[in-house]
Amino acid sequence: MNDSALFEPFPHYVDARKVFSQKGKFAGHLSNEKFDRLRDLLVEGHFSVYAELHFSIGERGRRMIEGSVDAQLAVACQRCLKPLELTLADDIRLALVQDEEAAAKLDGEIEPWIDAEYRLDPANIVEEQLLLAMPLAAYHDESECQIELSSSNATGALSAEREPSPFAILKELTK
Ligand SMILES: [Zn+2]
Known part of the structure; x- marks a missing residue:
């Protein structure tokens, strides 16, 4: 077996x-x-x-x-x-x-x-x-790629947006 x-x-x-x-x-x-x-x-x-x-x-x-x-x-x-x-x-x-x-x-x-x-x-x-x-x-x-977009400002803003906060994840898990 x-x-x-x-x-x-x-x-x-x-x-x-x-x-x-x-x-x-x-x-x-x-x-x-x-x-x-x-x-x-x-x-x-x-x-x-x-x-x-x-x-x-x-x-x-x-x-x-x-x-x-x-x-x-x-x-x-x-x-x-x-x-x-x-x-x-x-x-x-x-x-x-x-x-x-x-x-x-x-x-x-x-x-x-x-x-x-x-x-x-x-x-x-x-x-x-x-x-x-x-x-x-x-x-x-493509959604996870951290390629720089048109300007460095845009990149900073995007990567901040993409990182879900640990609290948001926790909220998902405890639903
Ligand atoms: Zn990549």
Whole structure:
């Protein structure tokens, strides 16, 4: 019934010689420190990555890495350059292969994860999927974008208007 009980926390590395036959299942939040390449694309703000990975041996002996990733992070809006909170969620379906030649033999719907090492870092796999899922350019909704309008006066007035007072929000909540 409840599969989540079978997930273990992420280790620093998994051993590719064993983890597939042992059907390793891992889930949890991954340390932000692991995501150097991703962090370069982000602005300051909340940043969290949750993933589930399941290793198994699939058809024709393929070493499958399947699961999902769910991240909350902030990038710069391409219109106003202010932080824009994004949620990235994606499914992962990869086959571990040793080289490009083996990768070329995979079916179209399975992406290769090319790695000849036996030590696999789950965070690398997750980071790569997040980089692929990142939008090329992200924008706030127009109503939330803090782009400067015709004059600086207008901007000041607008941003004041847009910030609902905490009391107004409280009033909504207690209705
Ligand atoms: Zn914006």
